[in-house]
Amino acid sequence: MKNVKAIIVGFGVVGKGVAKVLQTKRKELEHDYNAKVSVVAVCNSKGCVIDESGAGLDLEELVELADKKKFESHKKFQKMKGADAIESVKADILIEATPTDIKTGEPGTANFLAAFKSGKHVITSNKGPLAVNFQKLMGEAKRKNLEMRFEATVCGGMPVFSLVRNGLQLNKIKSVRGILNGTTNFILTKMLEDKVSFESALKEAQELGYAEADPTYDIEGIDAAAKVVILANALLGINASFKDVKVTGITKVTAEAMELANSQGFVIKLIGEISESGSLEVSPRLIPKVHPLNVKGSLNALQIDTDLAKEVFVVGRGAGQIETASAIVSDLVDIINRRF
C-alpha cells in the first residue's frame, strides 16, 4: 500500500469538499489505486490543526467543526501561518485551497514556495498564484522535480489539463475559447430565461456557492481572465500574466440586449479567449444558439483548437464544492500513480 501524507491549507468550501471526498472515496483509493491518503495538517486563515503522530486527522470531525465555525476549538489547534505549517510538517503533498487574490497572488504563492522548499508536490484550486506568477512557480517546481497541479483552477470539475495531457498528446494547441465562469453564465441564463434581475440572479449564485468570496471577480470578468492566463501558460506556452488580458465583464449587459440577441438566434455569453495570434481577452460575445458553447446555468464550456484533433469541446461544472474537489482528487491520484 502506498502511504501518502497530505496537508490541506484553506478550509473553506473547497478544502472541506476535498476532506469529504477523501472520506467517501477512501475504499476506492485503497482498492483501485493501492493508496492510503492521510491528512496530517489542516489550516485555515487563523491557524492549523496538526497531527504530530502522522497517522492522519479525523476529517469528519474537522469538517463538522469548520461548518459550525468552531475549527479553532479543536484540541490540536494552534495559531500559525499556513506557510509555516507547510514547511515544518512532514508530508508529501500540499493541497492549497486558499481564496484567490488576483493582485498579490497571496497567501497562495508563499504557500507554494514553502511546499517546494520542503519537497512537497502542490495541488491547487487557487487561481491567484498562477495568474500572477505562473512561470516562476512552474520553474521552481521543475527545479525541485516536484509536481504543480491546478486542474481545479479552470472550469472546476470539468477536465481540461488532464484531457490535454492524457488525450491530446503531440497536438499543438492553436487557440482556446469558452465559458470559464459559472456565476456569470448562471446570471445571464437566469436573466434571459426566468426574467430575473441581475442582482437577484447574483444573490442566488452566491447562495449556491458558485461565486467568488468577492463576487466582483465574477461579474467584472476577473475570474475568467485569471483562467485565461492559466490556460495560456499551461496549454499554449504563452508567458502571460493577468495584466496581459483585455477584460470586460457582464455588468453592462442588459435584459433588452439579451432579448434582442435572442430574437436574432443568438445568446450573449461571457467568453474568455486566447486567439491564434496569442492575444488574451474576456468579453461578452454573441454566440449562435446552435453553437456547442451555448450551455446554460452554471455550466462551463471550452473549445480547444488543435492541429491534429481539430476542434475539441468540453462541457462541465465549473463551480461547486464536490465538483471542484473532483478535480483536486484527480490531480492527487495522478501524482500518486506517477510518483509513488
Ligand code: HSE
Ligand atoms: N466563481 C467561479 C465561477 C468559481 O463562478 O466559475 C470557480 O472558479
